[in-house]
Amino acid sequence: MKILKIIISFALFTTVVGCRNTIEFPGTNVELGFSSDTIYLDTVFTGLASSTRTLKVFNPSDENITIDRVYLGRGAGSFYRMNVDGVSGKDVENVEVLAKDSTYIFIEISPDAAGSTELVYKDSILFENGGIQQHVDVVTTVWDAIYHFPTNVLTINRPEPLPPLKLAYSVLGENEVWDNTKPHVVYGYAVVDSAHRLTIEPGTQVHFHAGSGLWVYRDGELYVDPNETGSMDDAVVFQGDRLEPSYEWVPGQWGGLLGGVFIQGGAQSKAILNNLIIKNSSTALRVDSAWGTLPNLTVNNTIITHSSRVGLYGGYGNILGTNLAIGPSGVYGFYGLGGNYRFDHSTINNTWSFSSRGGTGIGMVNFFEDAAGNRYTRSLSATFTNTYIGGNLASEVAMGIDNNEVFDVRFENSALKIEPNPEAGHYSLTDTTMFKDCEFNLNWGFSSTPWIPEDQWRFLPDSVSLLFSKAKATAISPLLDLGGTGRSTPATIGALERP
Secondary structure: OHHHHHHHHHHHHHHHHHHHHHOOOOEOOOOOEEOOOEEEEOOOOOOOOOOOEEEEEEOOOOOOEEEEEEEEOOHHHOOEEEEEOOEEOOEEEEEEEOOOOEEEEEEEEOHHHHHOOOOEEEEEEEEEEOOEEEEEEEEEEOOOOEEEOOOEEEEEOOOOOOOOEEEEEEEOOOEEEEOOOOOEEEOOEEEEOOOOEEEEOOOOEEEEOOOOEEEEOOOOEEEEOOOOOOOHHHOEEEEEOOOOHHHOOOOOOEOEOOEOEEEOOOOOOEEEEEEEEEEOEOOOEEEOOOOOOOOOEEEEEEEEEOEOOEEEEEEEEEEEEEEEEEOOEOOEEEEEEEEEEEEEOOEEEEOOOOOOOOOOOEEEEOEEEOOOOOEEEOOEEEEEEOOEEEEOOOOOEEEEOOOOOOEEEEEEOOEEOOOOOOOOOOOOOOOOOOEEOOEEOOOOOEEOOOOOOOOOOOOEEOOOOOOOOOOOOOOOOOOEOOOOOEOOOOOOOOOOOOO
C-alpha cells in the first residue's frame, strides 16, 4: 500500500512537471508594472536586519514573459538581500511571469549596513526584459535620525505637450520643535502648513535629499534659533544628505521645484533665521510675495554658500538681513524681482568657480516679461548699508529698470565691485542719492573663517583691509558681528569685523 502511494505521488509530480514544461514564455520587450517605484525599509541598528518589504511585479501583456535579469545595482557588495519568486540572490535570471499575472520580490537589508558611513543607504532593483530596462529604488535609513518621508503628491498640470510636474511632500505637526538630539533627514518637501509653526533649536543638523526642501506655506511660520541663544559655533546647518567628504561643498545637492527653503506669500507668513548655515543647495532661500508691511523673512547671523543657482531670491518679498554672508552662487548671490529689501553689515562675495556664471553678486529688477513678450512691473525698494558686494567678475551689481515703475535702490557706506559706466545708463556712480559714501572697485582682501575651508570661500576682511572703520551705524546695525565679536567704532564694512 505504501509503495502504491509513492507511485501515485510520483505520477502526480511528473504530470505537474510535464504540464509546466508545456507552458511557453515567449514574451519580451514588455514594460513591467510595479506596486511602488521606491521601497523604504526600516532604520538599521547594529545586529538587527530590517523588516522585509514586498515588491509586486506585474506583467500587463497578453502573453507569458521571461524577465531576463533581476539584480541589485550595487552588485555583490550591496547590503540588500532579495528573494525573487522563491529564488534568493542578488542577481537572478530568467524569471517567468504569466500573462496578466505578477510575481513577488522580497527584500531586506543586512545589519552590516549599520557600519556604513552613509546617512541613507540607497540601491536599485534593476530589471532587464529584452531591450527594456527599468528600476525600482530601495532606500534605508542607516543612522539613528528623524526622517521625514513624503506622504502626499501634488500634481501641477502644464500646457500640452508638457507632462505634469509631481511634487512629493509631507505636512509637519502643528507646532513642531526640532532639537539637536538627532539629525533630521527630509525627503520631498517638509511643509509648515497654514497657521502652523516650526522651531529649530541651535546645533540642529538638517539633511535634505536631492530635490527636497522646506516649504513654509501661506501663513506658516519658521523660526531658527528664535531666542538667539546659539552662535555660529553651534549653528543650525541645512545641507544635503551625501555625507562623503568629497560632497560636502558640491553645489546643487538639494532644493526642488520651489527651491531649498521656500517662504510662500501670506498675510502672516514669516521666517526668522538666526545662527544658520545653508550650503550646497540649488536656490537656497526663496521668498514669495509679502502681503503685509512687515518682513516675511528676517535673517541674521547666517551664511548661505555654494548654491548652484541663487543664494537668496526675493519674488516681491520683504526681507531684512543683518550679518548675512552670501558666498559662491551659480547665478546670483541675491536676486530681487520687485519687493522691499534692507541689508546692513552683510557680505555678498560671489567667487563662483565651478562653471561659467551668467549672473552677478546681486541682481535687481522691477519688471519681467512672459513667454508672449508681455511686460509686467513690480515696484522695488532696496537699501544696502555697511555692506560689501563683490566677487570674481568685473562687475557684481546688475540692475534692470523700467522707468514707469518704482525703482528705489540705495547704497550707503558700502563697498561695491561695479561697472562705472553701464551701457544702459541706469545709474551713475556720482549720484549721491543712489551711492552715498561708498567705495568702488578697490582691491579688498579676505582671509578664511572657522566655518568654511579656505579653498572654498573666504570672506573675513584681512588684517590690512580697506573695509576697516568705513561703516556708519544705522538703526538696524547689530552690536556684534556674524561671529559674535563686538564691532569696533567705526565698524568694519561687511558681516565680519577685521581681525
